[in-house]
Amino acid sequence: MPGPFTLAQIASQLGGRVAGDPQVLIRQVGSLERAGRGQIAFLSSPKYRARLAATGASAVVLAAEAEALTALPRIVCDNPYAYFARVSQLFNPRTLQPPGVHPGAWVAPGATLGARVSIGAGCVIGEGVAIGDDSCLYPAVVVYPGCRIGARAIVHSGAVIGADGFGIARDGGRWQKIPQIGAVTIGDDVEIGASTTIDRGTMDDTVIGDGVKLDNQVQIGHNCRIGAHTAVAGCVAVAGSAEIGKHCTIGAGALILGHLSICDRVDVSADTVISRSIRKPGTYTGMFPFDDNESWARNTALVRHLAELADRVRALEKRLQGKEGGDG
Amino acid sequence: MPGPFTLAQIASQLGGRVAGDPQVLIRQVGSLERAGRGQIAFLSSPKYRARLAATGASAVVLAAEAEALTALPRIVCDNPYAYFARVSQLFNPRTLQPPGVHPGAWVAPGATLGARVSIGAGCVIGEGVAIGDDSCLYPAVVVYPGCRIGARAIVHSGAVIGADGFGIARDGGRWQKIPQIGAVTIGDDVEIGASTTIDRGTMDDTVIGDGVKLDNQVQIGHNCRIGAHTAVAGCVAVAGSAEIGKHCTIGAGALILGHLSICDRVDVSADTVISRSIRKPGTYTGMFPFDDNESWARNTALVRHLAELADRVRALEKRLQGKEGGDG
Amino acid sequence: MPGPFTLAQIASQLGGRVAGDPQVLIRQVGSLERAGRGQIAFLSSPKYRARLAATGASAVVLAAEAEALTALPRIVCDNPYAYFARVSQLFNPRTLQPPGVHPGAWVAPGATLGARVSIGAGCVIGEGVAIGDDSCLYPAVVVYPGCRIGARAIVHSGAVIGADGFGIARDGGRWQKIPQIGAVTIGDDVEIGASTTIDRGTMDDTVIGDGVKLDNQVQIGHNCRIGAHTAVAGCVAVAGSAEIGKHCTIGAGALILGHLSICDRVDVSADTVISRSIRKPGTYTGMFPFDDNESWARNTALVRHLAELADRVRALEKRLQGKEGGDG
Numbered sequence: 003m004p005g006p007f008t009l010a011q012i013a014s015q016l017g018g019r020v021a022g023d024p025q026v027l028i029r030q031v032g033s034l035e036r037a038g039r040g041q042i043a044f045l046s047s048p049k050y051r052a053r054l055a056a057t058g059a060s061a062v063v064l065a066a067e068a069e070a071l072t073a074l075p076r077i078v079c080d081n082p083y084a085y086f087a088r089v090s091q092l093f094n095p096r097t098l099q100p101p102g103v104h105p106g107a108w109v110a111p112g113a114t115l116g117a118r119v120s121i122g123a124g125c126v127i128g129e130g131v132a133i134g135d136d137s138c139l140y141p142a143v144v145v146y147p148g149c150r151i152g153a154r155a156i157v158h159s160g161a162v163i164g165a166d167g168f169g170i171a172r173d174g175g176r177w178q179k180i181p182q183i184g185a186v187t188i189g190d191d192v193e194i195g196a197s198t199t200i201d202r203g204t205m206d207d208t209v210i211g212d213g214v215k216l217d218n219q220v221q222i223g224h225n226c227r228i229g230a231h232t233a234v235a236g237c238v239a240v241a242g243s244a245e246i247g248k249h250c251t252i253g254a255g256a257l258i259l260g261h262l263s264i265c266d267r268v269d270v271s272a273d274t275v276i277s278r279s280i281r282k283p284g285t286y287t288g289m290f291p292f293d294d295n296e297s298w299a300r301n302t303a304l305v306r307h308l309a310e311l312a313d314r315v316r317a318l319e320k321r322l323q324g325k326e327g328g329d330g
Numbered sequence: 331m332p333g334p335f336t337l338a339q340i341a342s343q344l345g346g347r348v349a350g351d352p353q354v355l356i357r358q359v360g361s362l363e364r365a366g367r368g369q370i371a372f373l374s375s376p377k378y379r380a381r382l383a384a385t386g387a388s389a390v391v392l393a394a395e396a397e398a399l400t401a402l403p404r405i406v407c408d409n410p411y412a413y414f415a416r417v418s419q420l421f422n423p424r425t426l427q428p429p430g431v432h433p434g435a436w437v438a439p440g441a442t443l444g445a446r447v448s449i450g451a452g453c454v455i456g457e458g459v460a461i462g463d464d465s466c467l468y469p470a471v472v473v474y475p476g477c478r479i480g481a482r483a484i485v486h487s488g489a490v491i492g493a494d495g496f497g498i499a500r501d502g503g504r505w506q507k508i509p510q511i512g513a514v515t516i517g518d519d520v521e522i523g524a525s526t527t528i529d530r531g532t533m534d535d536t537v538i539g540d541g542v543k544l545d546n547q548v549q550i551g552h553n554c555r556i557g558a559h560t561a562v563a564g565c566v567a568v569a570g571s572a573e574i575g576k577h578c579t580i581g582a583g584a585l586i587l588g589h590l591s592i593c594d595r596v597d598v599s600a601d602t603v604i605s606r607s608i609r610k611p612g613t614y615t616g617m618f619p620f621d622d623n624e625s626w627a628r629n630t631a632l633v634r635h636l637a638e639l640a641d642r643v644r645a646l647e648k649r650l651q652g653k654e655g656g657d658g
Numbered sequence: 659m660p661g662p663f664t665l666a667q668i669a670s671q672l673g674g675r676v677a678g679d680p681q682v683l684i685r686q687v688g689s690l691e692r693a694g695r696g697q698i699a700f701l702s703s704p705k706y707r708a709r710l711a712a713t714g715a716s717a718v719v720l721a722a723e724a725e726a727l728t729a730l731p732r733i734v735c736d737n738p739y740a741y742f743a744r745v746s747q748l749f750n751p752r753t754l755q756p757p758g759v760h761p762g763a764w765v766a767p768g769a770t771l772g773a774r775v776s777i778g779a780g781c782v783i784g785e786g787v788a789i790g791d792d793s794c795l796y797p798a799v800v801v802y803p804g805c806r807i808g809a810r811a812i813v814h815s816g817a818v819i820g821a822d823g824f825g826i827a828r829d830g831g832r833w834q835k836i837p838q839i840g841a842v843t844i845g846d847d848v849e850i851g852a853s854t855t856i857d858r859g860t861m862d863d864t865v866i867g868d869g870v871k872l873d874n875q876v877q878i879g880h881n882c883r884i885g886a887h888t889a890v891a892g893c894v895a896v897a898g899s900a901e902i903g904k905h906c907t908i909g910a911g912a913l914i915l916g917h918l919s920i921c922d923r924v925d926v927s928a929d930t931v932i933s934r935s936i937r938k939p940g941t942y943t944g945m946f947p948f949d950d951n952e953s954w955a956r957n958t959a960l961v962r963h964l965a966e967l968a969d970r971v972r973a974l975e976k977r978l979q980g981k982e983g984g985d986g
Contacts, residue, residue, distance in 0.1 A: 030839075031839070031861065032861055033860075033861045033862065036861070036862060081827075081828075081829065083827040083828075084827040084828060084829035084834050086827070086836070087825075087826075087827040087829070087834035087835065087836045088829075088834060090836055090837045090839070091834070091835065091837055093837075094837035094839050096835075096837075098784070098802060098803050104764075106764045106782070108432075108434045108451040108452070108469075122782065123764040123782045124452055124470070124764070124780055124782050124798070124800075126434070126450065126451045126452050126469035126470060126487070128426070140800070140802070140821065141764075141782035141800045142452070142470060142780070142782060142798060142800050142818075144452075144468070144469045144470050144487040144488065144524075146426060146468070146487075147426050156822070156835075158818065158821040158822065159782075159800040159802075159818040159821055160488055160525065160800065160816055160818045160853065160855070162470075162486065162487040162488045162524040162525060162546075165468065165486040165487055165523065165524035165546065166484070166486065166521075166523075168523065168543070168545040168546070168563065168564065169415075170415075170521075170543050170561060171409075171411040171412040171414070171415040172409075172411075172412060173409065173412035173415070173416075175559055175577060176519075176541055176559055177541060177543050177559065177561060178412050178415035178416060178419070179415065179419065179424075179484075179521065180414070180415045180418055181418045181419060181421075181422035181424070183358075183359070183418070183422050191832075193822075193826075193835065195821065195822075195824065195855075196800075196818040196821035196855040196857075197488065197525050197547075197816065197818060197853050197855050197875075199488070199523075199524040199525050199546045199547060201524075201546065204361075205359065205360055205361045205364070206361065206364055213832055213833060215824070215826050215833050217824040218818075218821065218824070218855045218857065218877050219525075219547065219853075219855060219875065219877050219895070221546050221547050221564045221565050223564065231831055231832055231833065233826060233833060235824065235897070236824065236877045236879065236895050236897070237565075237877050237893075237895040237913075239547070239564050239565040239582055239583050241563070241564070241582050241600070249831060254895055254897050254913060254915070254916075255895050255913040255931075257565075257582060257583040257600060257601050259582070259600060260582075270620075271623065272897070272913060272915060272931065272933075273913050273931045274620045275583075275600065275601045275617050275618065275620060276620060277600075277617065277619070277620065284622055284623070285622070285623035286620050286621065286622055286623060286626075287620060287621065287622075287623045287626040287627070288618050288619055288620030288621065288626060289618075289626075289630070289931050289933065290618045290630070290633070290931065290944050290945075290946045291630055291631075291633055291634055291933070291944055292926075292930045292931060292932060292933065292942050292943060292944030293634055293942065293943065293944065294940055294941070294942055294943075295927065295940070295941035295942060295943045297634065297637075298942075298943040298944060298945075299943070300637045301633060301634055301635070301636040301637050302633075302636075302945070302946070302947055303947075304636040304637060304639075304640055305633070305636065305946070305947055305957060305958075305961070306947055306949055306953065306957055307640075307957070308636075308957040308958075308960040308961065308964075309953075309956045309957050309960060311639070311640055311643060311960075311967070312960050312963075312967055314643050314647065315643060315967060315970050315971060315974070318643070318646055318647065318650060318974050319970065319974065321650055322650065322974060322977055322978065322981075325650075325653070325981075436760070436762045436779040436780070436797075452780055452798070454762070454778065454779045454780050454797035454798060454815070456754070470780070470798060472780075472796070472797045472798050472815040472816065472852075474754060474796070474815075475754050488816055488853065490798075490814065490815040490816045490852040490853060490874075493796065493814040493815055493851065493852035493874065494812070494814065494849075494851075496851065496871070496873040496874070496891065496892065497743075498743075498849075498871050498889060499737075499739040499740040499742070499743040500737075500739075500740060501737065501740035501743070501744075503887055503905060504847075504869055504887055505869060505871050505887065505889060506740050506743035506744060506747070507743065507747065507752075507812075507849065508742070508743045508746055509746045509747055509749075509750035509752070511686075511687070511746070511750050525816065525853050525875075527816070527851075527852040527853050527874045527875060529852075529874065532689075533687065533688055533689045533692070534689065534692060547853075547875065549874050549875050549892045549893050551892065565893075567875075567892050567893040567910055567911050569891070569892070569910050569928070585893075585910060585911045585928060585929050587910070587928060588910075598948075599951065602948045603911075603928065603929045603945050603946065603948060604948060605928075605945065605947070605948065612950055612951070613950070613951035614948050614949065614950055614951060614954075615948060615949065615950075615951045615954040615955070616946050616947055616948025616949065616954060617946075617954075617958070618946045618958070618961070619958055619959075619961055619962055621962055625962065625965075628965045629961060629962055629963070629964040629965050630961075630964075632964040632965060632967075632968050633961070633964065635968075636964075639967070639968055639971060642971050642975065643971060646971070646974055646975065646978060649978055650978065653978075653981075
């Protein structure tokens with residue numbers, strides 16, 4: 003493990019302004035609630051000021067407007083959360099797995115691995131695969147033939163890259179398989195979560211842009227294109243041929259239907275089904291509210307009679323109109 | 331790779347009628363947008379006529395009503411999408427993996443493999459498993475003891491067949507495990523997507539019919555029965571003891587609750603929760619609409635007051651009735 | 659396989675009262691519908707009395723109020739379902755896999771395995787991992803470095819324990835990775851389904867309590883805490899830093915948003931999104947109803963105009979109030 007570093011050393015590497023003792027020695031990051039001596043924590047919002055007051059941390063990262071809330075040695079910066087991320091990166095090696103190909107991995111002779119690539123036990127890397135420098139595949143990742151992964155990728159266990167897309171055509175009462183002859187192209191600085199699946203394209207490639215972050219159990223269908231620096235939370239499904247722009251965020255459990263496109267800088271809330279294209283940046287939501295079971299049952303039964311309810315309101319409006327006319 | 335073939339050779343193998351030069355040489359399939367010389371594309375609907383006009387493909391598959399839309403060499407047929415699937419099968423070997431058991435796979439001594447079966451690296455095939463002729467298991471598939479897979483199966487990486495169903499009984503404040511002593515029986519011509527899980531039965535088998543196609547990350551609970559030629563899109567969950575008929579389609583992210591049955595020829599839309607049995611063929615939907623976040627918040631808050639809204643409408647109707655009666 | 663046992667022997671081991679011939683010989687459990695000679699079935703509810711009447715089972719487990727419904731040899735007890743679970747455990751070994759480390763597994767030198775632990779082929783157990791006595795990991799389970807699993811665990815294939823949580827911080831137009839330096843701590847008597855993923859904590863551990871049962875394809879985010887004896891059905895996602903109490907049940911496909919807490923003894927229905935903390939035991943639901951596609955389309959379109967409908971009802975109320983006032 004690197005370190006320890008003084009607060010001054012940290013700030014000289016990462017920027018920010020030190021307030022209080024710059025010589026305090028830091029060995030690791032920690033949370034406000036549990037950090038102890040030698041640990042640095044961060045304050046993301048003044049609403050956690052009580053935790054700050056009670057913290058056992060030796061130093062804190064915070065924003066200028068919160069600077070006066072503590073007398074602890076501190077680093078003052080614009081974006082404490084991102085700053086803290088970089089402090090933690092300083093103290094903690096990027097991956098849990100050393101470079102090299104584990105003897106329990108199977109790499110096809112025709113695959114190309116960049117410098118300092120790490121391939122865990124149980125990984126299976128197909129013919130013609132290319133993986134860029136400094137990428138880390140944790141155990142049990144499968145990359146099908148012909149797929150390409152950029153530099154500095156982190157791919158977690160159980161991820162499957164390049165399986166056949168779900169291409170079937172009705173033919174009488176049966177299904178004809180449409181061979182999936184495209185592959186998957188993944189940019190640089192991409193992280194792929196555990197058991198996430200990214201299907202190969204039908205004819206052209208499925209494309210994941212630079213800096214994309216996919217959480218666990220995400221499903222990306224064939225021919226999708228995910229724009230650079232988009233983040234996709236756990237259990238999201240993106241159906242075939244959907245295109246998602248750059249700098250988007252997709253909340254947990256959301257579903258993006260196929261053959262539509264989402265423009266740049268769209269935030270999709272958790273559990274939301276995107277059923278048509280979105281052409282305007284913003285936040286979009288379609289989460290159904292929960293309630294205690296009894297209230298839910300009473301209210302939800304009416305969802306199936308909404309059209310009838312609207313008709314009754316229209317009828318009332320007409321009758322009242324008629325009466326008012328008649329009265330006039 | 332097989333081929334090249336002339337358009338006439340393709341039609342003589344697969345049927346259809348050639349219009350234009352029958353001697354044009356085809357080497358591969360392609361999309362209308364990106365196909366070049368030597369490639370054949372297809373037109374599924376006249377609405378893509380602009381793409382057809384601009385295509386670089388050497389030939390096209392299309393329906394009779396679209397025949398006059400192009401002067402390119404073409405094959406005219408009833409179902410261009412299915413025809414195209416078969417053309418692509420002609421040019422592209424069925425799987426990316428050769429027959430045989432990879433040295434990195436573990437096949438129990440008591441397992442039975444048919445002719446030309448392909449078992450990828452990292453697969454684990456349990457005692458008493460039987461796999462039919464020409465089946466292909468991609469890397470890292472696990473088949474638990476006693477499960478049976480038919481002929482011509484394609485099983486993608488990360489699929490788990492035969493894990494214990496979720497059988498637990500409350501016993502005071504704890505859960506008693508109910509041993510899962512059934513297995514899984516899978517018919518012929520089944521495709522199973524990456525990271526899909528199919529649980530073994532509690533006492534009898536979980537059954538997947540002939541020709542069933544399951545996309546990625548599908549979960550099939552214990553004791554389920556999926557009828558022949560049903561297709562299930564990605565991230566669908568089928569809870570325990572549900573029965574789905576033949577020739578059904580289940581859209582992405584749908585949830586079929588347990589202990590119910592769906593008759594033949596039912597189409598369930600994406601994201602729909604089937605909470606009671608369906609006895610009539612047709613399309614069923616329960617997707618909640620998304621909206622910009624502000625509109626969603628305003629409208630959705632009212633879902634929790636629908637019963638109250640209906641009461642107010644009823645009160646209005648009574649008051650107006652009373653007034654009208656009183657006025658009369 | 660253990661057995662056969664007489665009904666009297668079963669009751670002497672597991673309790674309950676025998677009615678009818680206590681010497682009938684039982685070899686295995688079965689379902690009412692399919693059990694034959696030598697098998698014991700159970701009746702969970704009097705509504706299945708027709709199946710009981712037609713059963714081929716040699717004996718039945720049932721409650722006192724159902725005792726008179728059959729003349730078959732029977733065991734009368736308080737909780738027939740839990741009793742049946744224990745009868746089945748008697749006849750069926752707990753796991754399908756013998757103790758020991760399979761030669762196709764990779765266990766890091768610094769990992770600690772308890773007595774009679776079973777590690778299947780393709781498992782990868784990281785540095786510093788500890789696994790308690792009598793635990794069984796089926797093939798292809800990955801446990802990242804530093805994670806701990808208690809005694810008597812059953813972990814199904816494809817499960818991934820300890821992958822990095824989804825910790826990223828916006829930093830200009832890019833994402834900074836927040837190293838995930840916590841681990842996962844799992845109690846005793848936990849079962850984890852196929853392809854379930856449990857992420858390691860950001861700074862502290864993700865914690866799964868004693869007796870917790872997780873079905874397949876469940877996703878547990880970083881820093882979550884799941885209380886003892888809680889059961890989570892398939893395809894549930896629990897977002898980061900959520901806390902779920904003891905003795906809860908979470909239905910299939912539900913989504914628990916992050917940074918909230920659910921108290922003890924809460925039942926969440928299938929497909930329900932929990933979007934704020936729950937402080938009162940009970941059942942909570944948020945499932946959107948399905949309908950035939952045409953009815954759904956008609957009713958659901960109105961969801962997006964609910965606020966407008968409520969406004970119209972309010973206007974009607976005012977007009978009628980005004981009229982009534984004016985009439986008075």
